[in-house]
Structure formats: structure tokens, C-alpha cells
Amino acid sequence: EDKVVQSPLSLVVHEGDTVTLNCSYEVTNFRSLLWYKQEKKAPTFLFMLTSSGIEKKSGRLSSILDKKELFSILNITATQTGDSAVYLCASNTNAGKSTFGDGTTLTVKP
């Protein structure tokens, strides 16, 4: 059974801090690893990673995948209160089946 495990489950930081969110996976027919941000309702896409060692960046967010060790990290630098959300990691297979982790709830205090 495919499995995605995220850690920590929750994190409280202050504005300006840097955070690292972790995601490990065990997936048959792995194709890609995705990160999403979920605030009130639907997840919004952040990154898709398919190759090891290539960092993807978007503003203060960055992510990298290690296919040998089967994990990914999501970094957020200079956190802001607007970064408060649940961050979801999901694996995708070649047929488009996704397995989500439980998410990391990030709270950024002013």
C-alpha cells in the first residue's frame, strides 16, 4: 500500500523564521511528488517534483526531492502570517493516482 508521511504534524513559528517541512514516501510506480497549500478549502498547487536534486523555487518557498532516500522537503524562508496553512505532500503514480500525507499545520505568529 502506498504511503506518504509528513512531519512535523504541526509547527508554530514567529514571523521571519525559516521552516522546513518533511515528506517521506513509499509508492509503487512513483512518478512525481507534489506540495500543496490548504487554507480554508481546496488545496492550491505549490510544486511538482520528478527529478532528484533539482530545487524548485517560488519566492520564499523552495522544495527538493531525493528519490534515493524517498523524501522531499519544503522550505519557507522569512515566514509571514499569511503562510499559516496546512501544507500537504502527495505522491503521484504513472496512472495519476495520488496518495496524500496527513499534512503539516503551520502557524506563523506575528
Next chain:
Amino acid sequence: EPEVTQTPSHQVTQMGQEVILRCVPISNHLYFYWYRQILGQKVEFLVSFYNNEISEKSEIFDDQFSVERPDGSNFTLKIRSTKLEDSAMYFCASSDSLAVNYEQYFGPGTRLTVT
């Protein structure tokens, strides 16, 4: 900016009733998905759909569930005989490719409450 839409936003139904949840994916997208999220729990994959066929489905997607693309724009999820445990937020998503750079766009969700 194009977006995935879902109707209704909230559906209340009695146990044993059939429900149809509707989604309009982004117009040039080819791949469609349904997910559900029970309150306080993780997002769970239900089914992926491409070229008028199911590509992949999870263990949750049993005979009570079906999907259909009845016309060029809608993508529906039918639950034949709802159970209390079907109460959840149901998200539809679409993408234009399974290829390397694809991104799944999620709709706002339909909250299904089974009483």
C-alpha cells in the same frame, strides 16, 4: 484566470439516497480527478479519468461510486446509495497532462452531509 467549478457547494441528503456532484473542469484539460476529505482527516484520492475512461481508482471507489463525463464540459461523481460515512468534502481537480510539468487545479469543493 480559468478555474474548476463545482456545484452544489453544499448538499444535504438522507442515507440511502443517490447524489450527483458536478464539476466543470478547466476547458482545455484532459485529465480529471475526484478526491474527498472527511472533516479533520487527510485528502483521499478517489478516481482519475482520461479519455472517457477511469485511469485509476482507490479502494474507496467501490460499486457505489461512478463517474461520468456526460458532455464536453461536465464531470460528475455519483454515489448510488449514500451512507453516513460518505459525509465529506468532495474535490474535483483537472490537469492538462500527466506529463512532467502538469499541475492539478482543484475546485472549491462540495460539502456532502448525509443524515
